[in-house]
Structures are given as C-alpha cells and as structure tokens.
Amino acid sequence: MNQQTAVPPPMDGRDPSNLRGDAITGDRYYSEEFAQREWDHLWTKIWHIAGRTADIPEAGDFLVHNFKKESVIAVRQDDGSIKAFYNSCGHRGMRMVSQSSSVDEFHCPYHGWKWGKDGVLAYAQDADVDFSRGNPCGKLKLNELRCDTWGGFVWYTMNPDGSSLADYLEPMPALYRNYPMDTAVRVAWYRIEINANWKFVTDNFSESYHTRTAHPQVPPWIDQDVDSARHEMWPKGHGRTVQPMRPSLSDRPEGGGNAMFEAEMAKWDIDPKQYASYEDFAMQGWLDLKAAKQKLWQEKGYHHYATMNDEEITDSPHTVIFPNVTISFLPDNLIFFRSEPHATDPEKCYFDLWCMAFPVEGQDEVESIMAGRKPLREVTECEHRTFDGGRGIPELVGQIVYQDMELAEDMQAGMHSRGYTDAYLSDQETRIRFFHEVLNDWIDGRRS
Structure with missing residues (x-):
C-alpha cells in the first residue's frame, strides 16, 4: 500500500x-x-481485515475470514504477495476450506477440483473427455477480490470499483x-x-x-x-x-498513593517520592517519564521507541x-x-x-x-x-x-x-x- x-x-x-x-x-x-x-x-x-500478515509468512499459507454468509480466503503467493478469493469453488460453489492453514492447492471436497494458490484451476476430474465447452483447467479462475496490507493486517474488499485501501x-x-x-x-x-x-x-x-x-x-x-x-x-x-x-x-486512589504509576516511574529510574504533591507526581512525573524514556529506551531494550x-x-x-x-x-x-x-x-x-x-x-x-x-x-x-x-x-x-x-x-x-x-x-x-x-x-x- x-x-x-x-x-x-x-x-x-x-x-x-x-x-x-x-x-x-x-x-x-x-x-x-x-x-x-x-x-x-x-x-x-x-475494506475488511482478513487477519494478520504474521499468520501467513510462507507461500501457500492462507487465512479464512467468514463474514455473515460470505467467506473469503487470503493466500500468500510464491512471490510474497497476497491474493484474496471468495471461498467458493468455481465448479458448483462448494466452500473449499473452513479454517486458516497452508496448502499447495485448494482441493474442493465435493468433486475434487484443485485450484492453485493463484486461483487458477489446476485439475478437474475427466477434464479432457467430459466438458463440451472444453477443458476448464488453466482457463477457470476463482473469483478474486482486491487485497492489500497495512499495519500488519491483511485487508480485502468485495467492491471491485471502490477506493484504494x-x-x-x-x-x-x-x-x-x-x-x-x-x-x-x-x-x-x-x-x-x-x-x-x-x-x-x-x-x-x-x-x-x-x-x-x-x-x-x-x-x-x-x-x-x-x-x-x-x-x-x-x-x-x-x-x-x-x-x-x-x-x-479527579479520581485519586484511596490512601493517596498510586502503585501503578509509581512502578512505571521506577522502571525508568525515576524516584516517585521526589514530588512535593500528588499534582506534581502526576503532571511533572508524566513529563519526567517522557524524558527518561527518550534517554534510556535503547539501553533498556525498548527498540520500538526508535x-x-x-x-x-x-x-x-x-x-x-x-x-x-x-x-x-x-x-x-x-x-x-x-x-x-x-x-x-x-x-x-x-x-x-x-x-x-x-x-x-x-x-x-x-x-x-x-x-x-x-x-x-x-x-x-x-x-x-x-x-x-x-x-x-x-x-x-x-x-x-x-x-x-x-x-x-x-x-x-x-x-x-x-x-x-x-x-x-x-x-x-x-x-x-x-x-x-x-x-x-x-x-x-x-x-x-
């Protein structure tokens, strides 16, 4: 995105x-x-969230997101991209998978049709001899939805013409x-x-x-x-x-102390007892916490603060x-x-x-x-x-x-x-x- x-x-x-x-x-x-x-x-x-990108790190890993009566698959491709398809076999509409997992191909449990990770039909029983319209393999493709990522989330939309993510x-x-x-x-x-x-x-x-x-x-x-x-x-x-x-x-803990904020201060090497009043403890302590975190984050291992x-x-x-x-x-x-x-x-x-x-x-x-x-x-x-x-x-x-x-x-x-x-x-x-x-x-x- x-x-x-x-x-x-x-x-x-x-x-x-x-x-x-x-x-x-x-x-x-x-x-x-x-x-x-x-x-x-x-x-x-x-745009809907199908799941997290961390759930599908490898090619063939897929998410299933069921929403009302609809079901969508989001699958990691060989090139690292993600494609989304309706969870509906292009033969007669059968749902192919029920929960997130990993596959080389999506295998319909009804008549055995197999669809590649890219959504293209790879196998159909009697494909060469029983389809008067011609062999469907390599021709048919699962109905695809627009798909994108942000924030570590996989998103999709059922709207083919709407706004970008x-x-x-x-x-x-x-x-x-x-x-x-x-x-x-x-x-x-x-x-x-x-x-x-x-x-x-x-x-x-x-x-x-x-x-x-x-x-x-x-x-x-x-x-x-x-x-x-x-x-x-x-x-x-x-x-x-x-x-x-x-x-x-406005809502001070009974007894005048505040164990939670005091513990947070102590974690960042601030003495919570140095403040003359509860107001100073809350307001100046909050400012002191900002400064301490900016100074100490690297040595304390909080690398996401960078x-x-x-x-x-x-x-x-x-x-x-x-x-x-x-x-x-x-x-x-x-x-x-x-x-x-x-x-x-x-x-x-x-x-x-x-x-x-x-x-x-x-x-x-x-x-x-x-x-x-x-x-x-x-x-x-x-x-x-x-x-x-x-x-x-x-x-x-x-x-x-x-x-x-x-x-x-x-x-x-x-x-x-x-x-x-x-x-x-x-x-x-x-x-x-x-x-x-x-x-x-x-x-x-x-x-x-």
Whole structure:
C-alpha cells in the first residue's frame, strides 16, 4: 500500500456543530431491514481485515475470514504477495476450506477440483473427455477480490470499483507511521459472541464518558478527564481519543498513593517520592517519564521507541477505524477490537479481541492490559467463546472489555423501549453521532 505522509487537521470531536444532528433511533440496533441495508451498502463496499500478515509468512499459507454468509480466503503467493478469493469453488460453489492453514492447492471436497494458490484451476476430474465447452483447467479462475496490507493486517474488499485501501484508511497510515505495527506479537486472541448489535461496540469505543462509571480501574493510570483527553475525528468516519497515560487528578486512589504509576516511574529510574504533591507526581512525573524514556529506551531494550515521539511513548490514542475496527495504541501494546454482525440476527454480534505487544529485549512475558499477563509469543489458535452473562470468559472477569460486554445486553434491550427516541449526548460523545451520520451516508448511497 502506498502510504501518505501528510495528516490533515482533524475536526474537533467535542464540537457538536460538526454534526448534522441525525437521530440515533433504536430500530438501527434490531431492525432486519436496516441490517440488510448495511449489508447492501456498507459491508459489501468497505475494506475488511482478513487477519494478520504474521499468520501467513510462507507461500501457500492462507487465512479464512467468514463474514455473515460470505467467506473469503487470503493466500500468500510464491512471490510474497497476497491474493484474496471468495471461498467458493468455481465448479458448483462448494466452500473449499473452513479454517486458516497452508496448502499447495485448494482441493474442493465435493468433486475434487484443485485450484492453485493463484486461483487458477489446476485439475478437474475427466477434464479432457467430459466438458463440451472444453477443458476448464488453466482457463477457470476463482473469483478474486482486491487485497492489500497495512499495519500488519491483511485487508480485502468485495467492491471491485471502490477506493484504494490507502484512500479508505486516510489519514490513519500517516497518523500511525511511527508505530512498528508489523512487529507486534499477538499474545491473546478471542472471538466472543454477545447479544447486542455490532454498533454497540463502535459506540462504546467512540467515547470515554462511561469510563469513570464502568471502569473505575482506568483513571489511576489513564487520564480521560473531560479537559485532559483530546477528541479528534476525520471526514471518512475515523476518530480517536488521545489520552495521557498519567493519573487522573479527579479520581485519586484511596490512601493517596498510586502503585501503578509509581512502578512505571521506577522502571525508568525515576524516584516517585521526589514530588512535593500528588499534582506534581502526576503532571511533572508524566513529563519526567517522557524524558527518561527518550534517554534510556535503547539501553533498556525498548527498540520500538526508535521512531516514536514523546506523545507516542507515554500516551494512548484510542482509535476507531470506521466502521467496526478499534485499535488502542499504547507505548508497548496494540489492542485490536472488532465487532462483526451475526449472519442472521441483528441483535447478536461477534466481538474480536487481539492483544498484541511489541517485543522488548530481555522480556518473555507481557501485561496485555485486556487479558492479563501472557507469555510474549504468538498464539496460534483463536478462543471462540459465548459471553453468556460472563460465564463464557471467566478468565477475563474484571478486565475492561469484560466490563464493556456486561453492559451490552441491557443496552441492546433499551433500544426496544418506547422511552428511548434518541441519544442526549455530552459534547465528549460527539463522535458517536458522527459515526452514525457517516453510516447513514453509506447506507443511503452517498458514499462508496
């Protein structure tokens, strides 16, 4: 993908004057008709993530991405490039593979047709004697989709005529060019079915107004106060909240100390007891941490800091890529969230959680933030779970994503109430309505 380097100035994500004022009505979350319009005008047009480039390092390695009733294969070619094909045999439409793996040829289990990694038919039974239209081998090819890469992810689109990936993602590649995303190691990998519409997830990650209520463990280490975080959004629907990774001055730990921030300081040779007040500890300590990281990153083995600036090595830009991908960029971690609609039920979705960490010299474990402490190595299998009121993922109890999923079903139920007609949003929730307005543009045919 050709990467642009200029970042256009964002719109203020706390300024409602940037909005048209489209209502966020409840039927958007449960209407089958609305879900069909999303399929027709959004999902078949946008760019999707099939998986990670690290999952397919060698020729013949392939990913399978199932989305609603569609299935796509992304396969590494002999020249190192990646091609994407519909997972549908060109003979009679049979799905050929069910999960990611590695092959020399795709072998249809129904009639034995074999398709090369390049999608060209290599073998068909009775090819020379039983096809009045001529031998199909070497002539037929699997239906190919446009495919590209960015950020260590493999992307594809079902739209043959839409924008390039670079244009679709703009300005995200330029904005995050300093992060060596390709080097991140996925240490936790979950796909969780929840009883809520997929838009609940994007709504939730488009604001931090709920944090103080739903995630009381966050303010001691990420300052999301209304006047501390920076809220930004761009015309294509992407947006972010840039959050300083320092203690909030509004939510102080009981007893006055802050073990988490103190430990971070000590790791970078800063004495947390040198500050005269809690305010100095939080604010000046945060500045001292920037300076210490810039001075010591090389000797401490944090080589991924080599291209990152002061903000990037101490803060967390929590970023939504329209319409359904969220990435939390932290100094030492990338946390990938994605929601995808259920194949038939608009009141269900799949929630993907990929916890990734940048390798640090001498470290063989990592605090994954969302999934607890993990070995610093690639996990090879996805954990498929059903939330089931939390019973399906007991190991994530108390984690931020668990707390979000606990809210999902009651939020979904509330969309059916006659008492709900539209959201009454705070200014720091401006990006929620903006997301729905951009979504409206897509399903009404004003974007493609």
